[in-house]
Every structure is written in C-alpha cells, then in structure tokens.
Amino acid sequence: LSSDPLARFRDRFALPDGVIYLDGNSLGALPKSTPARIAEVIEREWGRDLITSWNKHGWIDLSQRVGDKIARLVGAGPGEVMVADSTSVNLFKLLAAALRLRPGRCILLSERGNFPTDLYVAEGLVELLGQSHELRLVEPEEIPGAIDDGVAVVFLTQVDYRTGRLHDLAEITARAHQAGALMLWDLAHSAGALPVDLRGAGAEFAVGCGYKYLNGGPGAPAFLYLRGDLQESIKTPLTGWLGHAAPFAFETAYRPAPGIGRGRVGTPPILSLAALEIGVDLMLEADMAEIRRASIALTEQVIAAVETRCPELRLVSPRDPARRGSQVSFAHPEGYAIVQALIARGVIGDFRAPDILRFGIAPLYVRPKDIDAAVAHLRAVLDGREWDRPEFRTHAAVT
Amino acid sequence: LSSDPLARFRDRFALPDGVIYLDGNSLGALPKSTPARIAEVIEREWGRDLITSWNKHGWIDLSQRVGDKIARLVGAGPGEVMVADSTSVNLFKLLAAALRLRPGRCILLSERGNFPTDLYVAEGLVELLGQSHELRLVEPEEIPGAIDDGVAVVFLTQVDYRTGRLHDLAEITARAHQAGALMLWDLAHSAGALPVDLRGAGAEFAVGCGYKYLNGGPGAPAFLYLRGDLQESIKTPLTGWLGHAAPFAFETAYRPAPGIGRGRVGTPPILSLAALEIGVDLMLEADMAEIRRASIALTEQVIAAVETRCPELRLVSPRDPARRGSQVSFAHPEGYAIVQALIARGVIGDFRAPDILRFGIAPLYVRPKDIDAAVAHLRAVLDGREWDRPEFRTHAAVT
Numbered sequence: 062l063s064s065d066p067l068a069r070f071r072d073r074f075a076l077p078d079g080v081i082y083l084d085g086n087s088l089g090a091l092p093k094s095t096p097a098r099i100a101e102v103i104e105r106e107w108g109r110d111l112i113t114s115w116n117k118h119g120w121i122d123l124s125q126r127v128g129d130k131i132a133r134l135v136g137a138g139p140g141e142v143m144v145a146d147s148t149s150v151n152l153f154k155l156l157a158a159a160l161r162l163r164p165g166r167c168i169l170l171s172e173r174g175n176f177p178t179d180l181y182v183a184e185g186l187v188e189l190l191g192q193s194h195e196l197r198l199v200e201p202e203e204i205p206g207a208i209d210d211g212v213a214v215v216f217l218t219q220v221d222y223r224t225g226r227l228h229d230l231a232e233i234t235a236r237a238h239q240a241g242a243l244m245l246w247d248l249a250h251s252a253g254a255l256p257v258d259l260r261g262a263g264a265e266f267a268v269g270c271g272y273k274y275l276n277g278g279p280g281a282p283a284f285l286y287l288r289g290d291l292q293e294s295i296k297t298p299l300t301g302w303l304g305h306a307a308p309f310a311f312e313t314a315y316r317p318a319p320g321i322g323r324g325r326v327g328t329p330p331i332l333s334l335a336a337l338e339i340g341v342d343l344m345l346e347a348d349m350a351e352i353r354r355a356s357i358a359l360t361e362q363v364i365a366a367v368e369t370r371c372p373e374l375r376l377v378s379p380r381d382p383a384r385r386g387s388q389v390s391f392a393h394p395e396g397y398a399i400v401q402a403l404i405a406r407g408v409i410g411d412f413r414a415p416d417i418l419r420f421g422i423a424p425l426y427v428r429p430k431d432i433d434a435a436v437a438h439l440r441a442v443l444d445g446r447e448w449d450r451p452e453f454r455t456h457a458a459v460t
Numbered sequence: 461l462s463s464d465p466l467a468r469f470r471d472r473f474a475l476p477d478g479v480i481y482l483d484g485n486s487l488g489a490l491p492k493s494t495p496a497r498i499a500e501v502i503e504r505e506w507g508r509d510l511i512t513s514w515n516k517h518g519w520i521d522l523s524q525r526v527g528d529k530i531a532r533l534v535g536a537g538p539g540e541v542m543v544a545d546s547t548s549v550n551l552f553k554l555l556a557a558a559l560r561l562r563p564g565r566c567i568l569l570s571e572r573g574n575f576p577t578d579l580y581v582a583e584g585l586v587e588l589l590g591q592s593h594e595l596r597l598v599e600p601e602e603i604p605g606a607i608d609d610g611v612a613v614v615f616l617t618q619v620d621y622r623t624g625r626l627h628d629l630a631e632i633t634a635r636a637h638q639a640g641a642l643m644l645w646d647l648a649h650s651a652g653a654l655p656v657d658l659r660g661a662g663a664e665f666a667v668g669c670g671y672k673y674l675n676g677g678p679g680a681p682a683f684l685y686l687r688g689d690l691q692e693s694i695k696t697p698l699t700g701w702l703g704h705a706a707p708f709a710f711e712t713a714y715r716p717a718p719g720i721g722r723g724r725v726g727t728p729p730i731l732s733l734a735a736l737e738i739g740v741d742l743m744l745e746a747d748m749a750e751i752r753r754a755s756i757a758l759t760e761q762v763i764a765a766v767e768t769r770c771p772e773l774r775l776v777s778p779r780d781p782a783r784r785g786s787q788v789s790f791a792h793p794e795g796y797a798i799v800q801a802l803i804a805r806g807v808i809g810d811f812r813a814p815d816i817l818r819f820g821i822a823p824l825y826v827r828p829k830d831i832d833a834a835v836a837h838l839r840a841v842l843d844g845r846e847w848d849r850p851e852f853r854t855h856a857a858v859t
Contacts, residue, residue: 080510084511087511088511091503091507099498100498103498107678108489108495112487112808115858120679121857147545149701150549153697173712180714181699181713182699182700184714185696185697189588198712272727278506279727279731280727280730280731280733296587298552298585298587299581300584301546302548302577309858313579313597314579315579326546326549327546327547327577328546330679330680331678332678332679332731332735334679409511411511458514458520458521459514
C-alpha cells in the first residue's frame with residue numbers, strides 16, 4: 062500500500078468497468094463528485110436562486126477562485142491565475158499584451174512543432190497587426206540560439222503533444238530573459254501532470270487547459286497566468302465587461318480591473334466552470350511530487366513493456382524521464398488503425414498524425430496493472446492483425 | 461385557454477414557488493428537462509464514453525447544430541450561425557473581419573449608450589490596430605446621419621439594455637448599405653424575445669447571447685452570424701484549431717474551415733453548450749410571432765398598471781410597443797433599493813445604474829397574473845418605504 066500512495070484516488074473517478082483509460086491528456090476522467098455538484102448548480106443555484114446566484118452563490122468570483130486553486134498547481138501565487146475562455150483565446154490576449162511590453166521588438170518565436178492552435182493564434186495576431194511583426198518558427202534545439210534582441214516573446218508548449226518531450230521551463234525562461242525577451246508557456250499537458258514553478262522561473266505569462274489532467278470535463282474553460290508585478294502595466298486587446306474595473310457601473314470607456322481581473326472578457330460558462338473546480342479540488346488533495354514519481358514509474362513501465370513485447374512500435378518519446386511529460390508515444394505505419402483496434406478492446410489511447418500512438422498517463426487513475434493489461438491487448442492486436450479491418454481504417458471526425 | 465396559447469410552456473420551466481421572475485433578460489429560467497440532459501452528458505457521455513464522445517455523441521458538431529437551431533430564431537439559414545465563446549469575443553472577431561472587408565474606411569460607428577462591453581471590445585480592437593481606426597459614438601437619433609463613406613461598420617445592439625428601446629433593424633441596415641458600410645447587430649436582448657430577420661435585412665454580421673431569452677443557463681456560450689455569401693471571404697483574427705479546415709491534421713499554417721466553421725476558435729464548453737441546446741429546443745417549439753404578441757400584451761400591462769398604481773416611477777421605455785423590446789424600465793432615485801426590496805418579496809427584476817428598475821418579460825413563463833402580483837408588491841414596497849432599510853441600500857458585487 063505504501064508503495065502506491067495514489068491508489069486511494071483511483072476510486073474517486075467514475076471509470077467504466079473494462080476500460081483502461083490512457084487518454085487523460087485529451088479528456089480527463091469524470092470525478093465521482095462532479096454529477097452531484099453540477100446537479101446542485103443547475104437545480105438549486107440556477108433553478109431556484111436564479112439571477113441572485115451571481116452574488117448568493119459566488120458565481121461572480123468563481124473564475125478567480127478556481128484560478129487561485131490552479132495557481133497552487135503551477136507555482137503561481139493567489140491573484141496570478143484566472144480561469145477564462147479557451148486556451149487559444151487566452152494565448153491571443155497574452156501574446157498581444159507581450160508585444161505591447163516590447164514595442165521595439167518584432168519577433169514572436171516558437172517551435173515549428175508547437176501545438177498548431179498556438180501557431181494559428183500567433184499567425185492571426187501577426188496578420189491583424191498588418192505584418193509589422195514576424196512569427197519565427199525553429200526546431201526545438203535551435204530555440205536557445207534563436208532568442209536574440211529582436212525577439213519580443215518566446216512562446217512554447219512545455220510538453221510536446223505528440224512525443225511528450227519536456228522543455229526545461231526554468232532554463233529557457235532564463236535564456237529569454239537574458240536576451241530581454243518575454244516568456245509565455247502553454248501548460249496544456251503540464252498542469253496537473255507534473256510540478257511546474259512559474260514564479261520560480263520568473264515567467265511572465267502562461268496559459269493552460271482545464272479538460273486534460275485537471276479533469277474539468279469536455280471543453281472546460283482554460284486559464285491564464287499573468288505574473289503579479291506586471292499586471293498593472295498590461296492591457297489585453299480583448300477588453301470585455303467582466304475585465305472592467307467596475308462592470309456594473311456600465312461606463313462608456315474601458316478601465317481594466319485591478320490585477321488578474323483584467324484577464325476576463327465575457328460571462329464565464331458557469332456549469333463548465335463549476336465542473337472544473339471539482340477536478341481541480343481533487344487534484345489539490347494529491348501531492349504533485351508524488352504524482353510525478355508515479356508518472357515516471359508508469360511511463361518507464363510502458364516503455365519497457367512495449368519495447369520488450371511489441372518491438373514493431375518505435376518509441377518517439379524521450380527515453381530520459383527527466384525530459385518526458387506524463388505520456389508515452391510510439392510510431393507505427395498503421396498507428397491509426399491500431400489505436401482503433403485497441404479502443405474496441407477497451408484500451409483508450411489516441412492517435413496523432415501522421416503515425417503516432419499516444420498513451421497518456423494520469424497517475425490519479427492509471428495503475429501499474431492497467432499498463433500490463435494494455436500492453437497485452439496491444440500484443441494481441443498486433444498478433445491478430447486486428448487493425449487490418451475496414452472499420453478501423455476509416456478516419457473519424459475527431460482522431 | 462385560446463387567449464393564452466403560450467400557457468402550456470410555463471410548466472416546462474422549474475420556477476420556484478412564490479417567485480415572480482422578471483429577469484429572464486439577464487438569466488433565463490431553468491427548463492425542467494435540462495437537469496436530466498446534463499446528467500446524461502456528464503455520466504453517460506463524459507463518464508462512460510470518455511474521449512470517444514467527440515465522435516460517438518457528436519460533441520464535435522454540437523456548436524454547429526445548436527447554431528443551426530438558433531438560426532431559425534433570428535432569420536438566418538443553416539450554416540450561417542455558430543455557437544462559440546462569449547458575445548464579447550465574437551464581437552471582436554466580427555468587427556475585425558468587417559474592417560478587413562472595408563480597407564479604405566476607418567470608422568467603427570455605434571451609439572454612446574450601446575451595451576458597454578460592445579464599446580470596450582471596439583475600443584480594444586482600435587487600440588490594438590494602433591489607432592489607424594476610430595470608434596465614433598453618437599446618440600441613437602444621430603445614427604442615420606452619421607453613416608457616411610468613412611464608416612466601415614455600424615454596430616448596434618437592437619434592444620437597448622436599459623430602456624428596451626428597439627432599433628429598426630431593416631431600416632438601419634439599409635441605411636448602412638446605402639453608404640457602403642457593413643452592419644453588425646448585437647441580438648443579446650432580441651434572440652428568443654422577438655422576431656428577427658437577419659437575412660431579410662441583408663445584415664452581414666450578428667452576435668448574441670445564450671443565457672438570456674434562450675434559457676441556456678448561466679454564462680451559456682454565445683453565437684455569431686456570418687451572412688452566407690460573405691463567409692469564404694472572411695477570416696477572423698482569432699484563428700484557433702477548431703476553426704481550421706482540418707483540425708486533426710495538425711498542420712503548421714492556418715487554413716480557415718469552409719463556411720461558418722471558421723467562426724470557432726477553441727474547444728467549446730460541452731456541459732454549458734448542451735444546456736443551451738435544451739433552452740433553444742424549447743424556444744423552437746413556440747411560435748415567435750405568438751411570443752411577440754404575448755410580450756407586447758404583457759409589457760403594455762406592466763406600463764398601464766405601474767403608471768396607474770405607482771406614479772412615483774417614471775417610464776423610460778418607449779411607449780410605442782413597436783419601438784420596444786420585451787422589457788419595461790422605469791426610473792426612480794431609489795431604484796436600487798426598491799429592486800432589492802422587491803427581490804426580498806420574491807419579485808425578481810434588476811437594476812441598472814444610475815436609477816433604472818428593469819423588468820424583463822419572457823412570455824414563455826411570465827403570465828398576466830404575475831404582472832398584477834408584481835405591481836401589487838411594488839405598491840406595497842413604496843407604501844411601506846421598505847426600500848429604506850440598510851440591507852437594501854448596500855450594493856452587491858452584481859447588480
């Protein structure tokens with residue numbers, strides 16, 4: 062028992078029998094306490110107390126309250142994190158804010174393999190600004206050398222969504238600062254998966270996702286982090302009424318709310334936001350160092366078992382656990398169909414183009430025996446050529 | 461019975477006993493079928509089918525499906541409306557898109573009394589664009605004369621949030637087009653409250669709110685309308701992965717999805733979106749012309765009763781029902797405290813600074829006898845000077 066200090070968490074999730082869920086990095090599992098809480102929000106708060114719930118049940122403060130909780134998971138302080146919008150929209154706000162802080166510099170630097178939405182958002186911003194700025198994309202190993210005095214902001218996703226490769230957050234942040242650039246981290250695959258220390262690194266900005274390792278539910282709102290000392294000098298271009306200093310004074314001109322309040326735009330989706338709080342609360346009961354230890358042990362187990370039993374698959378995640386997030390990915394030419402065949406057997410991972418099988422490890426509900434069973438299923442899929450069925454080769458809308 | 465064809469809808473909402481709810485224009489009431497549907501989305505779709513629900517339960521198409529339903533309420537066609545983000549964020553997308561379609565024009569025209577978030581969003585956009593554009597604000601009666609050949613886009617909220625004054629959507633749109641300007645309508649207080657004919661008027665753009673008359677729940681996602689023939693020539697600056705032509709191809713460069721798909725940015729909040737669908741479905745069962753007839757009868761009743769029994773209040777809504785949305789507003793120096801005293805009696809309206817008492821009329825659940833009772837309570841509050849208690853004079857966070 063002492064060898065698995067996270068075992069007690071497994072029972073807090075409503076995972077169906079017969080399913081081995083290795084896709085918590087796409088959509089976290091359902092905490093058992095979520096349905097009752099959402100029923101309460103719907104029936105008691107919305108249904109019975111109606112509009113008065115904005116005050117009576119604290120809806121107006123919910124984004125900030127959940128933000129303060131997430132802050133504890135990413136090494137930020139109270140008042141430095143706000144829940145709002147989607148990761149993409151938050152990235153737009155912060156990239157634009159960053160450019161304003163470095164008016165003499167015109168480069169937004171990232172890596173070519175960053176999660177596409179991050180690149181699309183930067184591209185959209187550059188286009189809106191009339192090409193006065195440049196989106197510069199390099200290979201990951203070229204990043205340190207590419208941060209020069211023309212770079213306004215470096216924006217990277219800490220954990221690569223395909224391979225799970227982990228950037229050294231402190232080191233790259235220091236390198237950016239050395240060159241006078243600002244640093245923005247996308248923590249989509251980090252928050253809730255491994256210890257993050259934004260303040261320790263001194264990063265200015267971060268965004269992250271509520272529906273992966275935070276178990277906030279499908280499309281849960283995202284979060285943004287704005288380093289405390291910078292907040293008063295920042296104004297994002299998405300200036301909506303809930304980011305105003307006095308939303309209910311209905312003034313004609315915008316005055317940003319003090320602090321992190323300016324990170325909000327419109328009215329937050331309360332049902333989805335309340336579900337996110339349940340996921341975050343559950344995560345806060347665990348110890349992040351413990352989660353990381355379990356995550357490393359489990360990913361090491363995946364690698365050893367697959368390499369021993371399924372050598373047809375080629376490891377594409379870093380072999381060094383210190384350079385790997387909480388997932389393991391392999392390449393195989395029939396990757397898509399193999400993932401579908403595994404799902405048919407109840408082993409849920411996912412596929413990323415062109416040929417990557419991706420297995421997310423959420424230590425709160427993935428156990429060593431799940432890994433053993435999953436790899437046995439994988440061996441059986443390969444032995445039986447189960448992937449070679451028409452129904453597994455037809456690509457669905459969402460892969 | 462035939463005199464109240466909407467009576468059967470009243471029982472479809474879970475309104476608490478003893479409450480007269482006249483704030484459906486801030487937060488619509490809870491449809492009785494919402495809790496079970498959301499429990500199903502949480503427990504069966506998220507909990508049991510997990511990530512596979514994006515395909516299996518059509519989550520990936522949900523924004524578009526609900527958009528197509530809302531389209532029927534606002535005179536738009538299939539594929540012209542998308543549910544996404546908040547009203548503020550959608551307005552940002554469309555204003556930016558409008559400016560790109562009129563590169564030689566630099567004025568964004570609106571009225572000074574537009575809902576503040578609309579003005580803040582335009583202000584934020586103008587500032588981001590380096591003041592190459594101008595936000596010009598005039599009084600409502602000055603709008604037609606202010607639309608000249610320097611105006612790129614006119615953006616107005618059809619129903620004034622304080623007074624309920626209703627703009628002539630067709631007439632102002634025609635005037636904008638006559639001057640070569642584009643037209644963007646904010647339908648926050650129109651959708652579900654009165655018949656709207658976007659295509660009939662030829663308006664290019666619209667945004668609207670899911671949590672008011674559409675009964676989608678607190679902070680329900682908003683919608684945007686993009687006139688069909690323009691869609692292929694429009695690219696919004698918020699270019700996120702779900703607005704990409706092939707989100708799961710994970711391409712490095714952005715290619716907008718065909719049609720209205722490009723109106724999406726990030727992953728939508730599925731719980732809140734599913735609740736919105738229930739509200740919209742319920743609305744679609746009713747006849748919008750019937751709703752409008754009932755709305756006019758009820759608002760006429762409010763005006764007659766208040767003016768007869770409570771002459772201390774001054775009507776600030778238009779007296780002509782053709783120029784009024786589905787709300788009635790009055791001014792009184794003690795407006796805030798009177799609204800609080802009414803809420804204490806179970807009559808829920810709201811207050812808008814500086815002195816406006818606002819009563820929203822949602823004909824699906826507000827009945828003639830509710831109006832009689834509400835006005836009797838108002839008379840009692842005034843007679844007893846109930847508003848003059850310290851607890852009613854302390855402003856809450858949300859008013």
